Amino acid sequence: MKALEVQGLAKTYEGHGRTVEAIRELTFDVARGELVTVVGPSGAGKTTLLRCISGLLRPSAGEVRLNGSPVTEPPEGMAVVFQEYGRSLFPWMTVRQNVERPLVEKGLPKAQRRSVAQEALASVGLLDSHDAHPWQLSGGMQQRVAIARAIAYAPTVLVMDEPFAAVDAQTRAELEDLVRRLWRNLGVTIVFVTHDIDEAVYLGERVLVLSNRPTVILEDVTVDLPAGRDQLTTRSDARFAGLRAHVYRLIQQAKEGAREVSSRSAGPPAARP
Numbered sequence: 001m002k003a004l005e006v007q008g009l010a011k012t013y014e015g016h017g018r019t020v021e022a023i024r025e026l027t028f029d030v031a032r033g034e035l036v037t038v039v040g041p042s043g044a045g046k047t048t049l050l051r052c053i054s055g056l057l058r059p060s061a062g063e064v065r066l067n068g069s070p071v072t073e074p075p076e077g078m079a080v081v082f083q084e085y086g087r088s089l090f091p092w093m094t095v096r097q098n099v100e101r102p103l104v105e106k107g108l109p110k111a112q113r114r115s116v117a118q119e120a121l122a123s124v125g126l127l128d129s130h131d132a133h134p135w136q137l138s139g140g141m142q143q144r145v146a147i148a149r150a151i152a153y154a155p156t157v158l159v160m161d162e163p164f165a166a167v168d169a170q171t172r173a174e175l176e177d178l179v180r181r182l183w184r185n186l187g188v189t190i191v192f193v194t195h196d197i198d199e200a201v202y203l204g205e206r207v208l209v210l211s212n213r214p215t216v217i218l219e220d221v222t223v224d225l226p227a228g229r230d231q232l233t234t235r236s237d238a239r240f241a242g243l244r245a246h247v248y249r250l251i252q253q254a255k256e257g258a259r260e261v262s263s264r265s266a267g268p269p270a271a272r273p
């Protein structure tokens with residue numbers, strides 16, 4: 001069952017006497033319950049792709065479908081977590097009010113909002129901070145609030161745009177594990193964009209590697225690591241190192257202008273035991 005279908009997507013920005021062909025052609029599916037990461041060189045059109053997927057930007061050609069229906073505006077059933085948590089949370093609301101906000105819009109009764117928000121906050125380890133305001137929390141905690149708000153909404157697809165780029169390395173590792181844990185527990189479909197090759201391989205079941213602008217998919221790499229991952233064992237696993245090197249080489253090729261579309265790949269050959 002497909003959660004997300006991206007078919008022949010293209011985007012050219014026009015205006016102010018400038019034309020920028022950001023995306024030439026992207027076609028891929030994300031199955032229900034899959035966790036797909038997207039990496040590419042800087043300026044490859046990752047944010048443009050996510051804005052088209054989330055209905056915030058109209059593509060120049062092609063279409064996006066969520067659960068079979070064309071996306072023409074921000075669709076119900078999709079939640080987005082951005083890099084700039086500071087700007088995505090309302091500073092005058094408490095943590096719990098922030099998490100409940102989309103549920104108010106969904107029309108959930110108060111008691112149900114409370115219990116859904118409590119559960120979401122508990123799942124990101126922030127139950128104790130429900131009465132705090134976002135500005136009283138660290139960057140990593142604020143991003144947890146943004147994640148709690150997204151999952152409280154019970155989306156079928158969760159879209160994340162470089163959500164951990166602004167937090168320190170240790171917090172980032174914790175948040176990566178949080179995403180894997182939530183994904184496994186909730187069965188939500190996740191599309192996760194990142195600059196970071198290690199993060200793309202560590203998190204994803206598949207890594208979509210984008211070319212330079214105008215963007216096509218350079219390779220769709222299957223990550224055949226075990227579902228149970230952890231920062232120590234997974235990152236020191238030979239298979240992880242092989243996949244990381246493979247994606248790294250692809251990004252180098254992308255920067256040098258490679259744009260040959262290869263079919264779905266199983267990554268580099270598995271290391272012999």
Ligand SMILES: Nc1ncnc2c1ncn2[C@@H]1O[C@H](COP(=O)(O)OP(=O)(O)OP(=O)(O)O)[C@@H](O)[C@H]1O
Nearest residue numbers: 013014020022041042043044045046047048049213
């Ligand atoms: N509103 C816009 N008007 C004109 N050009 C734009 C606009 N938004 C993005 N672009 C251009 O489209 C291309 C892709 O931009 P986009 O932000 O999607 O890339 P990205 O892969 O997310 O970049 P980064 O990795 O640096 O965050 C860039 O060349 C950018 O300058």
